[in-house]
Amino acid sequence: MRRSERIAAITRVLTDNPRRLFPLKYFTEKFDSAKSSISEDLAIVKKVFESLKLGKVETLAGAAGGVRYIPLYPDTEIRRILTDLCKNLSDPERVLPGDFLYMTDLVFMPGLVNKIGGIFATYFFDKDPDCIITMETKGIPIALMTARAFNVPLVTIRRSGKVTEGSVVSINYVTGSSKKIETMSLSRKALPVGSKVIIIDDFMKAGGTVRGMLELMEEFKAEVLGVGVLVETAKPEKKLVEKYISLLILESVDNDTDSITIRPGEWMQEAGL
Amino acid sequence: MRRSERIAAITRVLTDNPRRLFPLKYFTEKFDSAKSSISEDLAIVKKVFESLKLGKVETLAGAAGGVRYIPLYPDTEIRRILTDLCKNLSDPERVLPGDFLYMTDLVFMPGLVNKIGGIFATYFFDKDPDCIITMETKGIPIALMTARAFNVPLVTIRRSGKVTEGSVVSINYVTGSSKKIETMSLSRKALPVGSKVIIIDDFMKAGGTVRGMLELMEEFKAEVLGVGVLVETAKPEKKLVEKYISLLILESVDNDTDSITIRPGEWMQEAGL
Numbered sequence: 001m002r003r004s005e006r007i008a009a010i011t012r013v014l015t016d017n018p019r020r021l022f023p024l025k026y027f028t029e030k031f032d033s034a035k036s037s038i039s040e041d042l043a044i045v046k047k048v049f050e051s052l053k054l055g056k057v058e059t060l061a062g063a064a065g066g067v068r069y070i071p072l073y074p075d076t077e078i079r080r081i082l083t084d085l086c087k088n089l090s091d092p093e094r095v096l097p098g099d100f101l102y103m104t105d106l107v108f109m110p111g112l113v114n115k116i117g118g119i120f121a122t123y124f125f126d127k128d129p130d131c132i133i134t135m136e137t138k139g140i141p142i143a144l145m146t147a148r149a150f151n152v153p154l155v156t157i158r159r160s161g162k163v164t165e166g167s168v169v170s171i172n173y174v175t176g177s178s179k180k181i182e183t184m185s186l187s188r189k190a191l192p193v194g195s196k197v198i199i200i201d202d203f204m205k206a207g208g209t210v211r212g213m214l215e216l217m218e219e220f221k222a223e224v225l226g227v228g229v230l231v232e233t234a235k236p237e238k239k240l241v242e243k244y245i246s247l248l249i250l251e252s253v254d255n256d257t258d259s260i261t262i263r264p265g266e267w268m269q270e271a272g273l
Numbered sequence: 274m275r276r277s278e279r280i281a282a283i284t285r286v287l288t289d290n291p292r293r294l295f296p297l298k299y300f301t302e303k304f305d306s307a308k309s310s311i312s313e314d315l316a317i318v319k320k321v322f323e324s325l326k327l328g329k330v331e332t333l334a335g336a337a338g339g340v341r342y343i344p345l346y347p348d349t350e351i352r353r354i355l356t357d358l359c360k361n362l363s364d365p366e367r368v369l370p371g372d373f374l375y376m377t378d379l380v381f382m383p384g385l386v387n388k389i390g391g392i393f394a395t396y397f398f399d400k401d402p403d404c405i406i407t408m409e410t411k412g413i414p415i416a417l418m419t420a421r422a423f424n425v426p427l428v429t430i431r432r433s434g435k436v437t438e439g440s441v442v443s444i445n446y447v448t449g450s451s452k453k454i455e456t457m458s459l460s461r462k463a464l465p466v467g468s469k470v471i472i473i474d475d476f477m478k479a480g481g482t483v484r485g486m487l488e489l490m491e492e493f494k495a496e497v498l499g500v501g502v503l504v505e506t507a508k509p510e511k512k513l514v515e516k517y518i519s520l521l522i523l524e525s526v527d528n529d530t531d532s533i534t535i536r537p538g539e540w541m542q543e544a545g546l
Contacts, residue, residue: 003277004276004277004280004317005317005320005321005324007277007280007281007284008280008281008283008284008317008318008321008322009321009325010281011280011281011284011285011288012284012288012321012322012325012327015284015285015288015289016288016387017384020384044277044278044281045281047278048278048281048282048285049281049285051278052282052285054285096438096439097439102438102439102460102462104429104438104460104462104463105426105462105463108417108420108426108427108428108429109426109427110417110418110420110421110424110425110426110427111290111293111421111424113417114289114421136409136410137409137410137413137429137431140410140413140414140417141413141417141427144381144383144386144413144414144417145383147381147383148383148384148387151383151384152383153378153381153382153383154381154382154383154414155381156377156381156410158410165369165375165377166369166370166375187375187377189375189377189378190377190378
């Protein structure tokens, strides 16, 4: 195999397996090449990923060493993605009766949710979660793509205990906005006690659901490293949870005037983006 | 940029955007290179993807032309993935009370569901769906990854009509195994009338849910190009739907003996795999 061919193959493997550590041996055996050749190939791949701002290619030395690709979105790209998304979400056609915003189509769009997962993974770059936690249904795609970027499992909290999940831990929680009592459940098998987790969800109003998820995590003695939501509403200003980031802030939805006001969240300033 | 660097960059773009058509201009402008150089680069990428059996890199001529990457899994790889999955699913720890099989952890494992989506996209390779259809909750990850491989949206049927989705079409259906009457709903906004769709779900027993989905698709005048399920049970032998493929067949789960029998489906023989 020529160098350019090896480089195509290495790039394919790394891109398709974010954060997975490949020992150099994996490539020397696959391409029947010397370690020195593979090291040079990796240096080129590293340089390209850096110059195109696609993330970091890390080489770790030693017996347990190897190479891994950490996808990271540059600030300009994050700004562009979120600005485009705000534009799309501002379409008057998205106003639903009761001043709700229709965003179901977008949270199931594979290309977009892949990017959103990448943005969360960029923000929580220095965290090392054992898994990503979400609640069914609309949070699943963005949480799955975040889990993919971290190369960890996704664990999905259910709205009811299902018989096919074995013994479950259920809690009641009060939704922050409509003050209704709801139930959420998680199978004991799904999450090892003492796990480090990041919570990802699609929407936050008063924060009752996320607070419920935090309480459920306490039942599993989990350490919550961070909370990320795609969209939060500007009102109520006081949320039931303190530490979280939101990618977008929904200022208002007005059924009478068919208008929507939505903008990227403040975390971008805080993070220096 | 040197050739090997351009090749790394092109491979990254194509791998990360399955089935998306990129005009040659996209790369000539991005790398400030001549069309002839990019064409040679693409020939190398094409050759590597073919020799490593990673799928097809297609170049389409003409004004609307360009290059796109169609991920395809080779038969040996599909066999290996499904055999490994059967081995994992046969773990006695997965037997649940009531002779159910615990597989929730696996259907939310990003790396695995990515592969399963790739297998469905390989099987339905010659279809050209407008979107992938699934039903919440556990079908979402594999259906999302199938949608990603086809570069089309995922549309998720809900178990109840949600206020935030606008006007919905709901139908009642009878579950094939427990003969219960259930409801499924889909927002009118979610699926344009007359769409071509592929249905993907995680589990089929008698086929009542899939039959319900087919009926719901009739309401949207959708053309169903195919149905794929991850696991079907061997019994009942007679299903309520006729045309579908299942990746795995669950022969039995026995709580008394803590044993599970599961094997790859017959479609592999039919497809010549």
